[in-house]
Amino acid sequence: MSISRRSFFSKLGKSAAYLAVLSSIPSIAWAKWNLKAFTAPNLDAAIKINYGDLPVIDSDLVNLKAPAIAENGAVVPITVESKLPNTKSISIFVPDNPGPLVAKFNLGPSSVAKIKTRIRMGKTSEVIALVEADGKLHRARQAVKVTIGGCGG
Amino acid sequence: MKIRVKAKEKNGIVAAKLLIKHPMETGRRKDKDGNLIPSKHLTTVTLDYKGETVFDAHMGTGVSKDPYISISFTGVKGESFEVNAADNTGETAKKTVKIK
Numbered sequence: 404m405s406i407s408r409r410s411f412f413s414k415l416g417k418s419a420a421y422l423a424v425l426s427s428i429p430s431i432a433w434a435k436w437n438l439k440a441f442t443a444p445n446l447d448a449a450i451k452i453n454y455g456d457l458p459v460i461d462s463d464l465v466n467l468k469a470p471a472i473a474e475n476g477a478v479v480p481i482t483v484e485s486k487l488p489n490t491k492s493i494s495i496f497v498p499d500n501p502g503p504l505v506a507k508f509n510l511g512p513s514s515v516a517k518i519k520t521r522i523r524m525g526k527t528s529e530v531i532a533l534v535e536a537d538g539k540l541h542r543a544r545q546a547v548k549v550t551i552g553g554c555g556g
Numbered sequence: 557m558k559i560r561v562k563a564k565e566k567n568g569i570v571a572a573k574l575l576i577k578h579p580m581e582t583g584r585r586k587d588k589d590g591n592l593i594p595s596k597h598l599t600t601v602t603l604d605y606k607g608e609t610v611f612d613a614h615m616g617t618g619v620s621k622d623p624y625i626s627i628s629f630t631g632v633k634g635e636s637f638e639v640n641a642a643d644n645t646g647e648t649a650k651k652t653v654k655i656k
Contacts, residue, residue, distance in 0.1 A: 510610075
């Protein structure tokens with residue numbers, strides 16, 4: 404046997420320490436902010452960069468609340484609620500904005516899958532909410548008419 | 557950058573309202589001399605409670621100026637959580653909030 408008793412125990416100790424370090428890392432690996440996803444020129448590219456090739460299905464369990472007419476495109480209140488179990492993330496897209504991805508919210512196990520925020524819309528467009536749950540993208544959409552655009556320039 | 561947070565607990569659910577003072581410049585706007593104003597916008601906002609990330613938002617320029625986010629999570633009155641925000645120029649802000 405080439406391995407001595409002493410080196411065996413020393414290795415065992417080291418690997419135990421290694422395991423302890425590994426298990427102290429949070430169980431969810433949070434992705435870093437992704438510039439590419441936010442500068443993608445169109446909706447399909449933005450979805451693909453964010454979620455890869457996950458299938459997209461329309462769902463009644465995703466509730467998207469947005470005004471039918473927004474007088475000021477600079478501030479459009481949006482509420483997205485997911486009634487799906489295991490909701491991992493909620494993202495908001497505006498296809499006609501210069502960068503279609505507005506925001507992506509990654510949710511931990513203790514959070515309630517309901518987000519309220521305010522977004523910008525350059526012109527009249529659809530607002531799309533995608534909820535990632537159980538390896539699928541659940542979609543809800545609504546058209547918002549914008550009277551004054553809010554993207555400047 | 558300044559973070560303002562209100563957090564209220566009811567029936568075990570904490571409703572947190574985050575308001576972050578930030579210009580959210582898109583980089584497409586011009587000043588009065590016709591020069592482009594460089595982009596300066598928030599990239600990430602995270603909420604940590606009891607050593608766990610409850611919520612991690614990634615955003616671009618499509619979020620309105622002075623971003624507002626409302627989020628709920630299970631929590632206990634009197635305990636506190638931490639909100640961290642960072643923008644694309646490297647500026648960061650941090651706020652510890654007590655749940656009311």
